[in-house]
Amino acid sequence: MGSDEDFLKRSRSPAYTPVPRVKPADSPETPAEKHPDPQLGADLIDARRYTSREYMAREWERLWTKVWLLGARLIDIPEPGDYEVTEIGRESILIVRQADGGVRGFYNVCQHRGNRLRDCGLGTTGEGRSFTCAYHHWEYELDGSYRRIPDIDTFAQGRPARGLREVSCDTWGGFVWFTMNEKPEPLLDFLGPIPRHLDPYHFDRMVQTRDITVEWNCNWKTSVDAFNESYHVQGIHPQLLWYLHDLDIQIDCYERHSRYLIPFGTLSPRVRRPPSIPEPIKSIMKGAGMDPADYDGPIADIRGDVQKHKRAQGRAQGRDYSRLNDDQLTDDYHYLIFPNLSLNVHADDFWIFRQRPHPTDPDRMFYDILTYDLVPQGAEWPARVKHRDWRHGDKSIGTVLDQDAANLPGVQAGMHSAGFPGLWIGRQELRIRHFHKVLDDYIHGSGGRPAGAP
C-alpha cells in the first residue's frame, strides 16, 4: 500500500505541449471551434442498461423506432428496381429505387402471411420491376402497391387496403436514411450540424472498400462506447502512441451528436521520441506522396509538413481538398451520429462503424465496417467490394479493430457482475456521458430519468 502521493505520482496523465491547430477563422466550412462542454455531472452509468431485456425493449420502443437510421447508399441502387434490404433489431427494411428516380422504404414483409420478401443485402428486380413473395406469389410494384394476388377471387374480403407498409426515407451525404417513426422530424433537423461539418469531404467521390458485418458478443452500446473515447488507446492500442496524440483531443458535444478531433501523424506524449520515424507515421507520409527517407526534420514537424504537402500537391494528384481546413488533411475528425454511427472521417477516406442491436439478445449485436476511399479525379471508378458476414473473432479485421473486438466480450461479461455497479467515466470519456444523456432523453422523455432507473 502506497500513500496517496505515490498513487498520484504513478497515475497522473503526462504533461504535453499542445498540438498546433487550425484557427476557426481558417476553417470556413467544417467548424473548427470548440463547442462549450455540457455539464453532465459525474454519476455512474448504470450497467443494467447494457444487460437488461426490459431496457432493450424500451430502447426498441422509444429509440430505434423513433430515430433516423442509415439505410443504403444511393450509388448502390442506381436503377429503378434496384434495392437494398437492411436489418435493424427485429425489423427488415426494403429500400427501393423508384421508376421516377426517387427512393422509398418499406417493411420487408408480405401482407399475406408475413413472409420476408427479400434477403438482406443488395439486389434488383431487373426489368420486371416487381417483388414477388416466394410463398404464394403475391406480387408488389416498386411503390409497394399490389400488382397481382393469385386467385384474388377466393378472398371474400378482397385485397388488403394497404400494400407494403412504408417507412419514411430521405437522403443526405449520398446515403438513404429511413425512420420507423410515423411522425418523424425532417432528416436534416435530426442530423443538425452534421451535414455542414461533413459535406466538404465529398463522400460522393469515394468508393466503398470494405463492407463487413461481424456479429459481436456485446451490447450495441458497449461497442458505441468503445469508439467514443480515446482513453483506451494507451490501454489496448499501444502501437498507436507512435501515430496519434491521444491526450490533446478536442471534444465537441452538440445537441444529439458529438465529435472529437484527433491529431494524426504525431507522437503521443506517453512515448519517448524514437530515433527514426515510426512506421505508422511513415504510412501517413507515403499516403500523401512524401518519401520518409527524404525527410530530415524532427518528427514533431511531420504533421504540419504533411498538411502543407497535401495542400500543395492535392490538385495534381486529382484530390480536391479545397473545402477542407489544414487539420482535416491529416487528422481524424471522428463523429458520432446518434445513436449508432461512429465515423472516422479523413481527407482521403472515411470509415463508418455501425452498431446494430440484436433482435432479441442484449449480449449480442451486429458491427458493420463500411469504409470508403476517395477516387482521384480522372481515375476509373473501381468496383465496389462485396459484402461479407463474419462471427466474432473469426477473421482479422485489422490490428486495431481486432484489439477492440478482443476486449469487448470481457466488458460485456463484466456488465452482468454483482461486483460492477456501473461505468466510472472520466473527462476523456465525455462523449460517452453525453451519448448516455441523449439516450436518457429518448428513453425517459422530458421528465428525465427517474431515481433508481438504469
Place this chain on the structure above:
Amino acid sequence: MDLGLRGKKAIVTGATKGIGRAIVYLLAAEGADIGLCARTEDEVAQAVREISARGVNVVGETVNVRDGEAYKAWLERAAAALGGCDIFIPNVSAGGGMDSEKNWVKAFEVDVMHTVRGCETLMPHLERSGTGSIVIISSTNAVETFGGPMAYNAMKAALLTYSKQLSQHVGKKGVRVNCVSPGPVYFDGGAWELVKGTMPKLYDWAMKQIPGGKMGTPEEVARVVAFIASPAGSLVTGANVIADNGFTKRVQF
C-alpha cells in the same frame, strides 16, 4: 585493470542518446576528455553540462554529419579545443528502412561517409597520439540476415571491410582500427522500444533468438567499446567484436 583512459581525448559522434551517450559517459568516468556532437541543441547542451560535472574537458556542438564540410570543420574544431585526438568513435547511423531508394543514399552518406570522413580528418591527430584508436560501430545486421535487404545492413557491412583495410593501412603509424557490432540494444527512446511498441511480433521474435533472453544495454556495449578503444586493448586491431548476447548464430573462426 586500468584502461589507461585518463587524459585521453575522445571524439564521438551521435553521443546524446543510446550507445553513443553511454560511451561518452563511460569514457568521461574513466577520465577521458570528450568531444561530442548530435543533432538536437538542447540535448547536446545537457550532455556537455552533465559530463563537465565529472571534471573532464568536454566540447559539444550540433552537427548534421551528412553535411560533409560542416562535419569536417567541427572535427577540426573539436580536436583543436581538446588539444588533439586519441580516440575516434563514429557512431551515428541513418537507421533502417527499405521503402525507398533514398535509404541507400542516406545510409551511404551517414553510416559510411561520416565514418570515412571522420577517420581521414582525424588521422593526423590519431597518428600523433601514440595510442590512436578508432572504434567503428557496425551491427550484427552486417554478418547475418536481418530485416530484409536493407541499405542499413549493407552499409554496416561496408564498414567492416573498410575498418579491416584501414587497420592494415595505418597500423604502421600506431593507430588501431576495430569494429564493434552490437546485436539488439534496448533503451528508452531507442529503436527497439519503437519496435516493441509498433511491431510487437518482430520484437518477440528477436527476444526468442537471444539465449539469455535479454537484449543488450547501451552501457554493456559501451564497456566493450571502451576496452577496445583504450590503451589496454593494444593488441586488438582489424577485429570485428560481436557484442550481442548470443543473438547471432554463426561460428566465428
